[in-house]
Amino acid sequence: MIEYSKKTNLLERTEFTYPLQDVAEPNLFRNLFPYDEVPKIAFNHRHVPINMPEEIWITDTTFRDGQQSREPFKTDQIVRIYDYLHQLGGENGLIRQSEFFLYSKKDRDAVYKCLERGYSFPEVTSWIRASKQDFELVKSIGIQETGVLVSCSDYHIFYKLKMTRREAVDHYLGIIKSCIEIGIKPRCHLEDITRADFYGFVVPFVNELMKLMEETKMPVKIRACDTMGYGISFPGVVMPRSVQGIIYGLHHHAGVPSGLLEWHGHNDFYRAVQNASTAWLYGCSGVNATMFGIGERTGNTPIEAMVFEYAQLRGTLDGMDTRIITEIGEYFTKELGFNMPSRTPFVGKNFNVTRAGIHADGLLKNEEIYNIFDTEKFLNRPVVVAVTKTSGISGVAHWINAYYGLTGDKMLDKQHPLVLAVKSWVDQEYEEGREVAIAEEELTRIISEKSREMNISFVK
Structure with missing residues (x-):
């Protein structure tokens, strides 16, 4: 049967006959699925x-x-x-x-x-x-x-x-x-x-x-x-x-x-x-x-x-x-004890975390450079920079601003005394042989200590 399709504006065959093929032996498509080899992707x-x-x-x-x-x-x-x-x-x-x-x-x-x-x-x-x-x-x-x-x-x-x-x-x-x-x-x-x-x-x-x-x-x-x-x-x-x-x-x-x-x-x-x-x-x-x-x-x-x-x-x-x-x-x-891989898109602990210093510098200037979209708006997850030996001073500044929610005029730039003090502590940690990233608890402790010394009151 041939009918006019309003969807394609063409005459199309609308009736196709595909009878059941009741085969005696199973068709296992061994050319595509040889069990002792990796499956094949073939094209026609x-x-x-x-x-x-x-x-x-x-x-x-x-x-x-x-x-x-x-x-x-x-x-x-x-x-x-x-x-x-x-x-x-x-x-x-x-x-x-x-x-x-x-x-x-x-x-x-x-x-x-x-x-x-x-x-x-x-x-x-x-x-x-x-x-x-x-x-x-x-x-x-x-x-x-x-x-x-x-x-x-x-x-x-x-x-x-x-x-x-x-x-x-x-x-x-x-x-x-x-x-x-x-x-x-x-x-x-x-x-x-x-x-x-x-x-x-x-x-x-x-x-x-x-x-x-x-x-x-x-x-x-x-x-x-x-x-x-x-x-x-x-x-x-x-x-x-x-x-x-x-x-x-x-x-x-x-x-x-x-x-x-x-x-x-x-x-x-x-x-x-x-x-x-x-x-x-x-x-x-x-x-x-x-x-x-x-x-x-x-x-x-x-x-x-x-x-x-x-x-x-x-x-x-x-x-x-x-x-x-x-x-x-x-x-x-x-609540369920689910082990969420840290790099799982949208939900993993590190899905919008960067560790590279050059990336951190870009994020500090404009987060659109290295963030997939406004993750804070859509997922309540502001972009984060992990502090490691490669994060640089931009990474430290970005971490402080993101963690404490500092925006606009309240943001700390790379030359702020608190940023410099925290960066100095981070450098000392890695000079003494540290290899792993700085944990959140460590950073908040050091920031709290340094902010008290400098009489800075934004810390939670």
């Missing part, structure tokens, strides 16, 4: 168009995938983090949903308490075993949507499920139909999509899901899961590793609306953020992520990263309150 130079949806958003899996990588959260901790997600998402609810386990009483108690908050966003959704009994549990709690695992690579179909592709499709469709019969919206997690036979299994299977949606009038969400982090965002990469190829194919060939498409990525090859942004660009409305990227193995796409990706792509935060990110980071480290 086929390109698909950018297709940014009208609306894009973030969904949360901190309490599901994130919780699988750490000691389980306590009920009150889940509720507190859920409150933070609500604040971070802002008035427009750009953190659209959050998914929860329902297996234990603790999990269910947390769900009840979060539902009692009455927030429109993030919507509370679940992730359960694919059984009618569990679907009934979802409905009894009052949740409207649940995730259902529908693994789609031959690695899973043949080796984990011990099924053929046809058996897997029939099994999955039966599960989804049971979910819909109960009145629950299914969110189909296409596990391991970046190692799946996209046109031989994924597209024909998702076509069946879209037919089921049309018949039942129940929305069926498709989550493309880059379970092993194999996704590649380079233009012209061969399937099934091409992120844009997957999203284009699900949207164009399988007929999934952008609003029902969601990307779920892992960071095994350092590509989680890049791949998630690419999914947005090529037609996927939802990006699934966790706070600080916590998740099994190398972790998931970090929510805070996608907040700033959204702002860069849209030119606005659309009401998201990025200052909450710093509060959440402090809660995770102080």
Whole structure:
């Protein structure tokens, strides 16, 4: 069938036939994934168009995938983090949903308490075993949507499920139909999509899901899961590793609306953020992520990263309150004992700290020279210069001004007597063999001593 597309103003073929290829042996794409070698990135130079949806958003899996990588959260901790997600998402609810386990009483108690908050966003959704009994549990709690695992690579179909592709499709469709019969919206997690036979299994299977949606009038969400982090965002990469190829194919060939498409990525090859942004660009409305990227193995796409990706792509935060990110980071480290790597973007202790003397001199003149943006405005984190043997006098001056909040006429320049006195003490420390940076406690002690000697009263 050929129809005129109002989107592209072109005649386009709208009907594509991709029958299920019920192969006798699994297709493991050994040319791309030789287990005894590093995976290969191959190109066929086929390109698909950018297709940014009208609306894009973030969904949360901190309490599901994130919780699988750490000691389980306590009920009150889940509720507190859920409150933070609500604040971070802002008035427009750009953190659209959050998914929860329902297996234990603790999990269910947390769900009840979060539902009692009455927030429109993030919507509370679940992730359960694919059984009618569990679907009934979802409905009894009052949740409207649940995730259902529908693994789609031959690695899973043949080796984990011990099924053929046809058996897997029939099994999955039966599960989804049971979910819909109960009145629950299914969110189909296409596990391991970046190692799946996209046109031989994924597209024909998702076509069946879209037919089921049309018949039942129940929305069926498709989550493309880059379970092993194999996704590649380079233009012209061969399937099934091409992120844009997957999203284009699900949207164009399988007929999934952008609003029902969601990307779920892992960071095994350092590509989680890049791949998630690419999914947005090529037609996927939802990006699934966790706070600080916590998740099994190398972790998931970090929510805070996608907040700033959204702002860069849209030119606005659309009401998201990025200052909450710093509060959440402090809660995770102080209350949950989370070991936040010091160089983690936006939240690590040293993410906007410089140690180089020449950089410190530039920051003292104008912080825009060496700071990514106004980190004090967006994250309540003023730019900081660590004091080391290479910081120089500019670094000492900048540290004092930043730590004590001295601005305008109150700022101390490089020739201020207090700055010179502190720099002299720092130099002496390193002349005596010190190697490590000067700790905050040491600096505040010395500054306090020197300021008393000089009768300077700004010190806290």
